[in-house]
Amino acid sequence: MNELQLAQLLGINQPSPIHPLCPNWQGIENINLLVKRDDLLHPIISGNKWRKLKFALLQAVQQQTQHIISFGGGFSNHLHALGYCCHKLNIQFTAIVRGDYSSNLSPMLQDLVKWKTNIQYVDRQTYQERNSPAYLSQLIKHSPKACIIPEGGSQQAALKGVGEILQEITQPIDYLILPVGSGGTLAGLVANTNNPMYQLIGIGVLKGQDYLESLVQALLPNPHTTTAQWHIEHDYHFGGYGKSPEPLKQFCSDFTQNTQVPIEPVYSGKMFFAIQALIANQNFAPGSTVLALHTGGLQGAR
């Protein structure tokens, strides 16, 4: 199987479209706002999770991997996307989930059950070990043929698939903006930028000043020679990961009504809120083109 056949088998619509966006925001007339709709890549395999998983899945299929193990929270877009892919590709999937949801399955976990995922609930302390070599070698001892994919699908193998986003952007832009959770998507864009004509701006969706930057750095190839200009904004996490206070929820529903583009409060809502604030604060030079990457994630809002 090659990459085209894999995308076809899973029903991926790549490339994703780019279109202008004109929400009723203060100062919007001073810039060109565009959105790249990675949320439309697939109804289930959410936006950036496809980008990050593509080549890991291709390798799994080519090497006839029988079993994949990965990690996430009870509403994880990553586990959802990977669970669906494994189901379609006939690969056994084990999801290690933070917290015990066994008596109260989220819609995401109900889908995993439907897709025959082996779900293992672990406490927070155990979940903390998800990247530790000792814990991982224990897992491999129990399942010697399994391939382990880290939380969020963020690993070096994810960078190439994320780089395809840049190949699909054919018009000149000045800023490319995206939400940042585990850093894999931003790292993929940084690693694959060889023309620093635009700035990459990540919007941190959790309290993670320095921490998020270190995640991105750790994923970059070493030695790494990108000329990308990038930074992360830390003022728009709304109290932390998964926190969605009323003003943010209101912003999301107003935005969706106003633009017909669906967003949710965990990732894209925080990103668009940040873009609105950055425009109001005149952060972007007048006349500049700002491209927002809609990374999907709408299942998590169920």
Ligand SMILES: *Cc1c(COP(=O)(O)O)cnc(C)c1O
């Ligand atoms: C996982 C996810 C992100 C975060 O991407 P990272 O590569 O982990 O930084 C952003 N948006 C959505 C919708 C996601 O599901």
